[in-house]
Amino acid sequence: MDGMTRNLANKDFWLAALRTEGPAFREAVTDAPLDAPVPSCPGWTVAHLIGHLGEFYGFVLSHVGRGVTSRPEDTSPEEFQPPSGADPLSWWDERYQQVISTLDALDPDMPAWNWAPQAKTVEFWHRRAAHETTVHRWDAQFATINAEPIEPKLAADGVDEVLDTWLPAGRRRGPSDLVGVVGLGATDLDREWLVRLRADGGVALLDTDTLLDTDEHRERAVARGTASDLMLALYGRVGFDLLELAGDERLLEALRTG
Structure with missing residues (x-):
């Protein structure tokens, strides 16, 4: 048995996942009514799901490249939500492309704050972005089409x-x-x-x-x-x-x- 041996996961592994799971999320929500319920997230609609994932990307973008391990200033959740009147999917597309290009450009060993009791480096956010996107891709598919298993x-x-x-x-x-x-x-x-x-x-x-x-x-x-x-x-x-x-x-x- 491999036991506790970790996967050989690294920046490239997580970015590859992000590049696969992001488009799969986008495809699942593209033709879905924004008010369609998301059964795996009680109380949420497809609009909430799009907004939440885009908000997460915005939060990562707001601090991940600072090069310091201090906690970022508290911000209002509305700061990372789509502006009034904006098309949610176009807004999400922009945030997704920004987080891909930003994380791709950053050294995983560069100092960066995170909320966990572990090394404060950018690598945390490479991993976190991959899994946040993956879980919500599953949520989106579960709400709209047949959810595919995670690789x-x-x-x-x-x-x-x-x-x-x-x-x-x-x-x-x-x-x-x-x-x-x-x-x-x-x-x-x-x-x-x-x-x-x-x-x-x-x-x-x-x-x-x-x-x-x-x-x-x-x-x-x-x-x-x-x-x-x-x-x-x-x-x-x-x-x-x-x-x-x-x-x-x-x-x-x-x-x-x-």
Whole structure:
């Protein structure tokens, strides 16, 4: 087993994903009514989805190239929304092309603020832009046409991001008072993850390559499925019941970030 070995994800990998997932998002929303509901984002319409993703691009563009790790000044969400009367798709197109060209031009090791307990470099935003676009591409397709699975290696990196970024940053949607060890397995990539839920509400990602048979790491819950279904379950887009489950399923809910 590859265990906790990360995908060989880097700037080029994430930009390639962004260049694929962006047009797929655009295609899904092009002919959809702006007031059509998005079932995977309760309360949202297609217009909300377009606005949210364009707003995210605008926020990234506002700070990613500053070359500093200090938090950007607080801004109003309206600053990144389409101007009154603007065509949402034309506005989105412009933001998407800007974020592609900006991230392509930036060194991934250049200093840049982020909200997670990890290296403050531009690389964070290469990865974040790829996965934000991917998840919302799935949302858009789910709302308008048949949603296509996420490419396996990209999805596995998305699982990595949830476990090494979102959860350690405290961005959990599930219960935080459960204790135990959860095992996740991607059946289409021969990848596995072990996550310890701690009594203080934190999480610890365990390196399966260094664990010994005598280590106390017996899983209390296990979920196995495709990398795409694992990532989508962690984001709350599909239920864990789509996966092969064993053990205390409540522990899986504690890993949700969306």
